[in-house]
Amino acid sequence: MNALQASRILLADDDPNFRKVVSFNLTRQGAEVLPAENGRQAWDLFRRERPDLVLSDIRMPELDGLALLREIHAVAPDLPVILITAHGDIDMAVEAMQAGAADFVTKPFDRERLLRKLERALRPVQLEKENRILREELTTRHSFDSIIGAGPAMTRLFEIMRRVLPRETTVLILGESGTGKELVARALHYNGPRRNGPFVAVNCAAIPVNLLESEMFGHTRGAFTGADTAREGRFQLASGGTLFLDEIGDMPPELQAKLLRVLQERQVEPVGSSTPVAVDVRLIAATHQDLEQLVRDGRFRQDLYYRLNVVPITVPALRDRREDIPLLVRHFLRRLGEDGLEVERDAMERLSRLNWPGNVRELENTIERALALRRHPDRITADDIQPYPGSAPAAANLYEVPDEGLVLDELEKALIQSALRKTGNNQTRAAALLGITRQKLIYRMQKHDLA
Template sequence: MRRIKILVIDDDESLRRVLEYNLAQEGYAVLTAASGEQGLELLKKEGADLVLTDVRMPGMDGLQVMDEVRKLDAGIQVIILTAFGTIEKAVEAMRAGAFHYISKPFNRDELKLTIRKALELKALERENVVLRQALKSRNDLESIVAESPGMQQIVEMIRRVSPTETTVLILGESGTGKELVARAIHGLSPRARGPFVAVNCAAIPENLLESELFGHVRGAFTGAIRDRVGKFEAAEGGSVFLDEIGEMRPDLQVKILRCLEERTLDRVGDNRPIRVDVRVLAATNKDLAKAIQSGEFREDLYYRLNVVPLSIPPLRDRREDIRALTQHFLKSLGAPLRLTIDPEAFRALETYDWPGNVRELENALERALIFHRGDAITLHDLPETIRAPRAKEASSLPVSLPEAGLSLEQVEKELILRALQKHDWNQSRAARYLGITRHTLLYRMDKHGIARPGGRAGSGDDKDVQPDGPDAGASRTP
């Protein structure tokens, strides 16, 4: 287990030795420096959990040291050491953010108590951050829209896999919500009180990714001026999410495999193994089976990651979720409560193929909120890419016209039949596609004698979908 590290900065050598001895007796790892400048260099190189600094020293004084410590890491607690004549300076330091001050000559019990309280505050602040993160992760599950059978299966899998330590591979196109799923898994797991650390492997330059993941020691490469903890160590006791892992180069895949198998890692520039306790969640939009065949992805790593695969369907395959997703995004984007979406705009949203998936839907609604006028979002408020298919559809009749002629009732019957067939006889979806309510559709199915194969005309057999629209409880009238 890592020892708590305390940095002592004081120009009095005898005091430094006394403090070093007393703190070491308490089990702390102690670093010492004779000046503020030297102390800050040591802090950059070695890091620390707490700093004890004299308030008055040649060169940089304690207040300046504290300011620089805050810039390096705001989470490091600072305790000021002060002689009788510098109490005012110590009080000034506390107003500026120091945890406390200790007067020289110090009382050993007072020193121990003050340090313990400072470290408890640091731990409490970290725990608060983690708890807020855990609460957000739990909310992430609640925010997963799952009206469609495919997404309901995903939610059920999240609930089943979360309590375990199993590695999960999340598959899906860009924009389907892979990180949201990963956060939900973490939030429901025993590691929820630990950190959730996300890394986009495709967004970090290849030459920096190893250092980002595993950390580095001072001097490992040009610009490495201090030791740095990587994402795996930062996720200690929690979960690390490796997004777009399919973009990772093979030599780094070997290191990931070692982390999974041995629970150890080496920082860049150091061959001393560091034990890590993290759960790995990974995601990709690539076909890893093909990547294995082409030599881009290691087969052994694939099998270590693919213990429980979760395949998130693209939005075009879960159109039942579009209405609920739209309402969710409008609310989260701060849309007025009175704002509605007119039927034509809704039909455009529900029939568009969404190559950018859920992320594209959110962006489209954000744009619509900017450009809409009045109390409704119209088709013209949506991006051109979404409007164009509707305009093309409106310009062409979806049924062919025979030479002998065709009655309006025949056209209506043909349209209803095609809509039902297109949506696998799901009446709610077919009704939305046609721009009518489900009860109106049932009425017209009765009127034309349309029945699902094996059913009866107009039978209400949509067991998996709730009636929608303001007249959901009305009688079957057009």
């Protein structure tokens, strides 16, 4: 789209024929023209309409073009103003440029040349409009309303988020995989004081250990084999905005020390350089792991943990907010273009009974699979719900006592071992799978010599 299209241009000139010709040419390009016959009328029109650009003759009655330029730039210093001068009036053109005019044209002028000058002056205006629209869309997309939930657990989450929202405090988001930790991080950024800055996300578990330092802090040219050019790290890219460090528990110990130093000194040293670079970031970290346990195990620095854990926010597991499952199902159907599709009561009840170890992400995949494989075009039935093997119904009566009997302690020990294997020895998640607190799990582990 050319920059003139849909732009609003204030045209000020005391020659009615000139205004008519220029208005005709600009309107043909898709612009809206606001005509004024003198400088005073142009100033009044500017204050009412706030156009994207002003095209004004210098010599006009009541208020000349230079005076109009100064009045406009006193309230809108970035608005482009192009002044029209008489042929040979070079001194006046120079004065106009010194006063802040975006450009000038001399009468008589070529139509195509005028259009090129207007387009060039309007491009930054158009870019700023597009950026503003994009920022508004991002703010809407990542508003609190984009996080689905109305039950007590989510109400508590929203309350903590609202309290921390006006501040740039470091936040540590805790929760199992698939609960929506990044959604929370994005909502805090796009609704907070740094909303106009960048949001840069780093998955610490997804980047190879040998590349993680250069990814985080950048590197100079020739810092290592393959570093053909200098590159900014994620801290530099996030400067003025928010850096989101996902899966912070997977960060190697040697990098934890460097991260702590960055948080303390607010500057980074790119790999291969001894010159520090100042950075201005708001840090949000997230993990599905038990950082306190990692600290006790010597796998996570205690001083870094305290630095990150300023405001901890826990995102509840889906099994702890089953009342939100119908809302989430309708949300996913709407997003998949099937808003009017019926979900039978038995199907919704089955969804509400499942254990959901993969949380909201697993529910979304299950709904998408049910849509693709459903037996009826107008509804989803219980038979269409095909959960993953780990999502066994969270019912109490899962086992039958064999005729020969069993040893209850051995069964309890086997279940604890299974839960620990499934969660990679994460005690918090294992306790959640077993429906007990972490303290009770530790007691039972000690009881069965599993600690």
